[in-house]
Amino acid sequence: MKTLCWIADDAVWKHWNQVVSVGASLVRVETLDEVYQALETTESGFQYCFIYLEDKSFSKQVEEVVALCAAFPKQKVIVFPNQTNQAAALRLFSVGVSGQCAPYIGKEQLSLVLSVVDSGEIWGGKAFIQQLIMQSSAPAEIHNDELDDLSERELNVAQHVAKGLSNKQIALEMDITERTVKAHLTSIFKKTHTKDRLALALLAQTRYAVR
Missing domain, CATH: 1.10.10.10 (Winged helix-like DNA-binding domain superfamily/Winged helix DNA-binding domain)
Known part of the structure; x- marks a missing residue:
């Protein structure tokens, strides 16, 4: 498994290296330009793209992920937001993001997430799914x-x-x-x-x- 990781946080990066499966290869980049360069290289063959969403530039980074999904629609993207934001989650899933997880996800949980994503489903977590169900019953024309x-x-x-x-x-x-x-x-x-x-x-x- 070869995974491109867009992350600037050293602590989270260290954790990801501890919870990925044996034999997995994580490639770290710290800027959006580096993400595009890596994904545009045809021989790269990244199975997943992990993206850590920081608090300080959260909304901006969400929109950058939206543009990234539009540019690489076949790439499996999994986001790891450092804050709970249902609106952002809906936005990201609507453009094709495959999953959303906590940055400090456990090893077994990450393995489960990847198996779900590999099967063609999305992973949002129990809390998000419950919120989505609640929102789906609300008037669609509210705003x-x-x-x-x-x-x-x-x-x-x-x-x-x-x-x-x-x-x-x-x-x-x-x-x-x-x-x-x-x-x-x-x-x-x-x-x-x-x-x-x-x-x-x-x-x-x-x-x-x-x-």
């Missing part, structure tokens, strides 16, 4: 009206954000400048009462089922 005040251009930007596109990519898609994209986002955040790209992406996904 949809918050998008009604957006202009056509702003709605377009929101949909691109939901797909995981960066400001630069949105600018290219819409043939506008990055500065204009930022201006649209400032207006969108205010009108929709969202605080960041993650919250906006979830709102847009609820309305338009963007995948």
Whole structure:
């Protein structure tokens, strides 16, 4: 088993090396660019990509994982968030992340997670599944009206954000400048009462089922 690990935390990295199965090969990278470089190398053949989500850049990193899944849709990605965030979990599973685990997962538990992922299923943990069931019974349109005040251009930007596109990519898609994209986002955040790209992406996904 060859696994690419995007992680900057030395303690968690040490733990992962202790709980992986005998014979497993973990390759560590610490930046997003290094992740792309590693996965773009055809001979790399990584079975999994482990990603540790830090508190200090959590929302930003979630969106980077969304973009990563779009770029490498066949790659099995398992995230290890350092905080409980059901909205982020839903966002990540909706774009194809295979599993979510605690950073300091036990050896037997990790083995179980990987066997579930290998079978084509997703692993979210008991707490997440229970929360998902509770949310599925809630009204689907609960926040949809918050998008009604957006202009056509702003709605377009929101949909691109939901797909995981960066400001630069949105600018290219819409043939506008990055500065204009930022201006649209400032207006969108205010009108929709969202605080960041993650919250906006979830709102847009609820309305338009963007995948």
